[in-house]
Amino acid sequence: MSSTPKARSIGILTAGGDCPGLNAAIRGVAKAAMHYGIKVIGIQDGFRGLVENRVVPLDDRAVSGILTHGGTELGSSRDKPHKMPMGGKIMDMTEVAVSNMARLKIDCLVCLGGNGTQKNALHLHKVGGVNVMTLPKTIDNDVAETDLTFGFDSAMAIATQAIDRLHTTATSHHRIIVCEIMGHSAGWLALGAGIAGGADVILIPEIPYDLESVAHFLIDRRQHGKRFSIIAVAEGACSIEEASKLAIAKKKKAKAKAAGDSAPKTTADGMRLVQEPMASRIARQLQQLTGVEARVTSLGHVQRGGEPTPFDRLLCTRLGTAAGMLLAKGQYNVMVALKGDECVPVPLENVAGRKKTVPPDHPWVKTARLVSTCLGV
Numbered sequence: 329m330s331s332t333p334k335a336r337s338i339g340i341l342t343a344g345g346d347c348p349g350l351n352a353a354i355r356g357v358a359k360a361a362m363h364y365g366i367k368v369i370g371i372q373d374g375f376r377g378l379v380e381n382r383v384v385p386l387d388d389r390a391v392s393g394i395l396t397h398g399g400t401e402l403g404s405s406r407d408k409p410h411k412m413p414m415g416g417k418i419m420d421m422t423e424v425a426v427s428n429m430a431r432l433k434i435d436c437l438v439c440l441g442g443n444g445t446q447k448n449a450l451h452l453h454k455v456g457g458v459n460v461m462t463l464p465k466t467i468d469n470d471v472a473e474t475d476l477t478f479g480f481d482s483a484m485a486i487a488t489q490a491i492d493r494l495h496t497t498a499t500s501h502h503r504i505i506v507c508e509i510m511g512h513s514a515g516w517l518a519l520g521a522g523i524a525g526g527a528d529v530i531l532i533p534e535i536p537y538d539l540e541s542v543a544h545f546l547i548d549r550r551q552h553g554k555r556f557s558i559i560a561v562a563e564g565a566c567s568i569e570e571a572s573k574l575a576i577a578k579k580k581k582a583k584a585k586a587a588g589d590s591a592p593k594t595t596a597d598g599m600r601l602v603q604e605p606m607a608s609r610i611a612r613q614l615q616q617l618t619g620v621e622a623r624v625t626s627l628g629h630v631q632r633g634g635e636p637t638p639f640d641r642l643l644c645t646r647l648g649t650a651a652g653m654l655l656a657k658g659q660y661n662v663m664v665a666l667k668g669d670e671c672v673p674v675p676l677e678n679v680a681g682r683k684k685t686v687p688p689d690h691p692w693v694k695t696a697r698l699v700s701t702c703l704g705v
C-alpha cells in the first residue's frame with residue numbers, strides 16, 4: 329500500500345466477464361472522484377482499450393442515469409496486458425499500456441474486475457510501475473480479502489428465481505430438473521441460490537459428489553411422496569473420481585505452464601472455447617440410475633444480464649465512492665473490499681493470485697445440510 333499525492337486524473341476500465349452493477353460502480357468512482365476535483369477518463373473494453381488507446385471522457389453527464397443499467401457502458405474484455413492476442417500473435421503489451429497511461433496523464437488506473445483483473449492490475453503496477461486500484465467484481469464471489477463481490481447478489485437473485493420457476497414445472501411433471509449455475513471453481517452462486525430457492529440437491533466444485541448417493545437420495549425422496557426434485561449444480565462441480573483425476577491433471581498443467589508448454593484455453597484470436605452444459609451428463613446419468621424422467625436447464629449468461637439488485641447498487645456505490653476518497657488521499661495499489669459493514673483498502677498483493685472458494689465447513693454448507701439438502705455425498 330503506498331500513499332502519494334492525491335490523483336489529479338484517473339482512468340477507469342472494466343475487465344473480465346461483465347455483471348450487473350458495473351455501471352453503478354463506474355458511476356460511484358467517477359462521481360466521488362469528480363467531487364474531489366479529479367478528472368476521469370473511461371477506457372473501453374478493458375486492458376485492450378488501454379493498449380489500443382480507446383478512451384472516452386467521463387464527465388458528470390456521461391455517468392448520469394447509468395446506476396440501474398446492466399452490463400458495462402465501457403465494454404469489457406478478458407485480455408491481459410502481458411499476453412494479448414495482436415494480429416494472430418500473443419504479445420506482451422505492458423509497455424504500450426504504461427506509455428498510454430503516461431500520455432493520458434493518468435495518475436491511477438482503476439480496474440473493476442474479478443480474479444484475472446486483480447492479477448493484471450498488480451502486473452501493471454509491479455512490472456510497469458504505475459499506480460492501480462481495483463474493485464472486486466464477479467458473480468462468482470470468489471475474490472479473496474472481501475466479504476462479497478459486487479454482481480453476486482444480482483446473479484443470485486436471477487438463479488433463485490429460475491429455481492423457483494423450475495419448481496412449479498418439475499412438480500407438475502414429477503421430474504428431476506438439473507439446473508446448471510455459473511461457477512467454474514467456486515460454488516458460492518450455486519450454493520447461495522440453491523439454499524435460497526430450496527434446491528433438493530446442490531453440487532459444487534468444492535465438494536466432489538458421488539452420483540449413486542445422489543440417486544439414492546432422490547429415490548428416497550420419491551418414496552416419501554416427493555415426486556419431483558431440483559438439483560442446483562455449479563458449472564465446475566465434479567464427481568469424486570473426476571476430482572482426483574483433475575488434481576493430477578492440474579499438477580501436470582502447472583508443470584507444463586512452468587515449462588512454457590501449456591495447452592491453449594482460447595482460439596488463436598483469443599476467443600474462449602465454447603463449452604457444453606455439463607449438467608446434461610448429470611441429468612442423463614440420474615435418469616438412468618433413478619428411472620425418473622430428467623430435464624436440464626443451463627442458466628448461462630442470463631445470470632450476468634439485466635439490472636443490478638438494490639443490494640448491488642448500494643454496494644457498488646459504496647465501494648466506488650470509497651475508491652474516490654482513497655484516490656483523493658493518494659492511496660494506491662489496493663483493492664477496495666467489503667469487510668463487515670466497512671469499505672476498506674486491502675493491499676492488492678494480498679488479493680491477486682488467490683481465489684476464495686467455499687470452505688467445506690462454511691456456515692452455508694451447514695445450513696444446507698440442516699434443511700436436508702443433499703450435497704452430493
Ligand code: F6P
Nearest residue numbers: 345442466467468510511512600
Ligand atoms: O467469471 C464470471 C463467469 O461468469 C463465470 O462464472 C463463468 O464460468 C465465466 O465467467 C464465463 O465466461 P464467458 O462469459 O467468457 O463465457
